[in-house]
Amino acid sequence: MNRNRAQKRLERRRRLNNRKRRIGHRLGERQWNDQARPMFSAGNIHYELSDRTRGLGSGGIGAMHLLARRSGLIEGIDKRLHLLKIHKPYHESDHVLNIAYNILSGGTCLEDIELWRNDEVYLDALGAQRIPDPTTAGDFCRRFDEMDVEILMDTINDARVKVWQQQPDEFFEEAIIEADGAMAETAGQCKVGMDINYKGQWGYHPLLVSLANTGEPLYLANRRGNRPSHEGAAVRFDQSITLCKRAGFKKVLLRGDTDFTQTAELDRWDAEGARFRLPPWSPSLFGIGAMANLVEKAANLPDTAWKRLERPAKYEVKTAPRDRPGNVKEDIVRQREFKNIRLVSEDVAEFAYRPTLCEKTHRVVVVRKNLSVEKGEQVLFDDIRYFFYITNDGSTPADEIVFCANDRCNQENLIEQLKGVSCTAG
Numbered sequence: 392m393n394r395n396r397a398q399k400r401l402e403r404r405r406r407l408n409n410r411k412r413r414i415g416h417r418l419g420e421r422q423w424n425d426q427a428r429p430m431f432s433a434g435n436i437h438y439e440l441s442d443r444t445r446g447l448g449s450g451g452i453g454a455m456h457l458l459a460r461r462s463g464l465i466e467g468i469d470k471r472l473h474l475l476k477i478h479k480p481y482h483e484s485d486h487v488l489n490i491a492y493n494i495l496s497g498g499t500c501l502e503d504i505e506l507w508r509n510d511e512v513y514l515d516a517l518g519a520q521r522i523p524d525p526t527t528a529g530d531f532c533r534r535f536d537e538m539d540v541e542i543l544m545d546t547i548n549d550a551r552v553k554v555w556q557q558q559p560d561e562f563f564e565e566a567i568i569e570a571d572g573a574m575a576e577t578a579g580q581c582k583v584g585m586d587i588n589y590k591g592q593w594g595y596h597p598l599l600v601s602l603a604n605t606g607e608p609l610y611l612a613n614r615r616g617n618r619p620s621h622e623g624a625a626v627r628f629d630q631s632i633t634l635c636k637r638a639g640f641k642k643v644l645l646r647g648d649t650d651f652t653q654t655a656e657l658d659r660w661d662a663e664g665a666r667f668r669l670p671p672w673s674p675s676l677f678g679i680g681a682m683a684n685l686v687e688k689a690a691n692l693p694d695t696a697w698k699r700l701e702r703p704a705k706y707e708v709k710t711a712p713r714d715r716p717g718n719v720k721e722d723i724v725r726q727r728e729f730k731n732i733r734l735v736s737e738d739v740a741e742f743a744y745r746p747t748l749c750e751k752t753h754r755v756v757v758v759r760k761n762l763s764v765e766k767g768e769q770v771l772f773d774d775i776r777y778f779f780y781i782t783n784d785g786s787t788p789a790d791e792i793v794f795c796a797n798d799r800c801n802q803e804n805l806i807e808q809l810k811g812v813s814c815t816a817g
Contacts, residue, residue, distance in 0.1 A: 447512045449496035456517055459488060464550035471546050474534040481523055486531040487543070489522050501525040501532075544610055551607065552638045566640040567603035568631045569799055570647045572596050572620035573806045586615035596620070599806060600627040602635075603646065603798070606805050609634065620650035628653070628660075644784075646799050649678040654746035654781075657753060661783045676782040676796055679755065685744070689757045689777045692740050700737040700758060700790055728767035732774070735761045739789045744781065756780045756792045 459465050468484040475483060493504050496513075504525045507513045514522065523531070535543075555562070576594040577585055587593050596618050600610040610627045628645055635643050645660065647653075653675075660675050679685070724731045737760055744755040762774040780796045787795075 445512045447510075447516055449492075449513070450516075452492055452496060452513070453516045455492065455495060456488070458554075459550075462550040462553050464547065467546040467549055468543070471542050472539065474531065474539060480521075481527075485519075486523055486528060490528055490532075492517070501528050504528055548609060548634055551609075552634070555638050562604070563638070563640045564642075565604075566635040566638075566643045568600060568609070568628065568635070568643060568645050569603050569802045570598065570600045570621075570624045570627065570645075570651050571799075571802055571806060572598050572614075572618075572650070573810060574616065575810060584613070584615055586617040588616045592616065598623055598627065599802075599809065600624070600631050601802060601805055602631075603801065606801070608805070608809065611809075621647075621653065624651050625653055625656045628656075644795075645675040645677070646796065647677045648799065649680045651677055653677065654679075655748040657746070657781070657783065658749050658751050661751060661753075676780060676784065676792065678796065679746075679779045679781045681777050681779060685755065685757070685779050686777055688742055688744070688755075689740070689759065689779075692742065692757075696740045696742075697738040697759065698740065698789070700739045700793065702737075702794070725765075725767055730771075731765045733763045733765060735763050735773075737761070739793055741789045746781070753781050753783055754785055756782065756789045758793055 465484045465488070468487055469482050472483045472487075475481075489504065490501070493501070493507065496507060498504065498506070502525045504522070508522045508524060514520070574588060574590075574592055574594060574596055576592050578593075579585070582594075585594055588596065594616045596614045596616050598610075598612040598614060598620070599608055601608050609631050612623055612627060614622060624647070632643050632645075657675060721731070737758055739756065739758050741754060741756045743752045745752045756779070758778040758780075760776045760778070762776060764771045764774050780792060782792060784792065
């Protein structure tokens with residue numbers, strides 16, 4: 392049996408190598424003569440149905456199921472999540488994975504499950520005689536209460552920790568945990584829990600806490616559409632710290648924008664251990680609003696306290712640098728004499744500050760943006776704007792603090808990806 396498996400692996404490897412060699416030959420550099428016909432020349436195309444060879448658009452679904460099984464996710468869901476009295480024929484893991492695989496296969500709503508349950512190749516790839524239909528999947532979703540959602544998230548995170556253990560030691564140097572809220576609009580009128588926000592948008596305002604290192608959602612809490620972004624964030628931060636500590640991370644950095652400053656929690660997180668303590672544990676880095684007292688402190692700093700902020704290049708040029716093309720948008724704004732705000736330079740400084748809800752003094756890093764307000768070719772006036780970041784990290788240079796805070800923008804991409812499939816969860 393082992394010998395046959397080894398032979399099959401060698402045969403697959405041989406076929407893959409042959410395919411790579413053939414495509415390498417076709418794409419190799421060569422000198423072409425003037426061609427009389429277009430390269431796309433296929434004409435007499437025939438399609439045949441084969442009994443032995445079949446294709447599947449979502450071919451990686453089998454690998455994802457193998458990952459779910461080997462990580463212990465399937466076993467964990469069935470062991471901890473109890474929503475069904477009897478299993479005729481589906482288990483809890485079947486329902487959860489059915490919805491997840493629908494998203495991975497390109498489905499955008501529960502009704503798309505009907506496509507996969509009628510796809511013989513899809514069913515065979517999962518080794519399933521049948522899968523739940525959309526109505527059954529919807530009934531399963533309605534069985535959840537708040538505690539069941541928490542159990543499912545904890546079960547997924549338990550499996551996540553097992554996967555993290557396969558990473559090299561460098562992976563556990565630091566975990567960066569981010570939190571943000573995003574408005575998930577809905578056109579429905581009978582959605583329980585929805586509300587209207589200050590922009591007049593109806594829907595929900597879920598809170599997402601994620602691991603920035605890998606872009607993994609750790610916790611997701613649904614809220615009414617009129618709730619503030621930071622509501623409940625401190626509890627989810629604490630849960631994430633506990634999770635990363637159990638996984639073996641040496642330190643954790645909490646990061647968020649001005650809505651997540653959490654000044655009431657800064658002292659507690661600092662007491663649990665900060666980067667400048669031994670051993671370091673949970674430093675924090677949050678944006679903080681440009682309040683009048685902070686702006687006054689920044690404006691009164693001496694000139695010697697400021698340092699020019701030089702941002703690194705977005706990417707390294709591996710070939711010869713090219714001339715930067717003209718800014719067409721800015722040219723049109725100037726020609727039509729629109730009001731234009733242009734960034735001239737940036738400076739960075741820092742000072743000590745104790746928020747009202749804190750008993751300890753924390754470090755505030757401030758960025759001063761020197762702006763030029765223009766109309767056409769005429770400069771109307773110069774303007775200065777300040778951006779503040781509060782942290783208990785006392786050793787990292789101020790400019791690196793700013794760059795680290797700006798990296799939080801990557802979470803916006805994760806939020807957009809999750810919102811793209813929000814109708815499936817609904």
